[in-house]
Amino acid sequence: MMRLMFTSSAALAALIGAGLASPAMAQAAPEEKVNMVIVYGDDPCPAADDGSITVCARKDEGERFRIPAPLRQSASPQNEAWNNKVIAYERVGRTGTLSCSPVGPGGATGCMQQLIDKSYAEKAQSGDVRFSTLIQAERDRRLATVDSEATETQTEVEARERQYEARQGAAQAPAPAATPGQPAGK
Numbered sequence: 001m002m003r004l005m006f007t008s009s010a011a012l013a014a015l016i017g018a019g020l021a022s023p024a025m026a027q028a029a030p031e032e033k034v035n036m037v038i039v040y041g042d043d044p045c046p047a048a049d050d051g052s053i054t055v056c057a058r059k060d061e062g063e064r065f066r067i068p069a070p071l072r073q074s075a076s077p078q079n080e081a082w083n084n085k086v087i088a089y090e091r092v093g094r095t096g097t098l099s100c101s102p103v104g105p106g107g108a109t110g111c112m113q114q115l116i117d118k119s120y121a122e123k124a125q126s127g128d129v130r131f132s133t134l135i136q137a138e139r140d141r142r143l144a145t146v147d148s149e150a151t152e153t154q155t156e157v158e159a160r161e162r163q164y165e166a167r168q169g170a171a172q173a174p175a176p177a178a179t180p181g182q183p184a185g186k
Helices: 002-017 023-027 082-090 107-125 131-171
Strands: 034-040 053-059
Touching: 034 131, 053 131
Parallel strands: 034 053
Antiparallel strands: none
């Protein structure tokens, strides 16, 4: 009995390993693979294989062995710009709604907006690589060829449909009527 259970479970595992799992697994479409690479100087960008998208961000040769730019920053007061200190003094005395202060009703409501504004300002000034724009450009380049191929295929299919309909119309045409005294079909 134990031997029978072992062989049946081994056979089931072999079927699953052979790719004969369930039909639902066969219908799942694979996700496209995206390879994001940072290359330095004149290094070549690796070629894409297996239909994956490979995007390369090129940086200066001098950046190859340096600490990444986002990690080079320091939050010490000595590195703060004088302009930021002046802006901080301009906010002294602001109270009330959207002021991000503990004074007045609704003072804390502006804190989240200030964080959001600061985040967008940092993102706009960042010289960091934006892989999302590189990936979108590669997808757009691929879709440009898909549109022309789809147009060619569509015109070919329509031509074949017209040929098929013409053959169907000729096959279904009524036979000429028989004259009296002649058998039908002659």
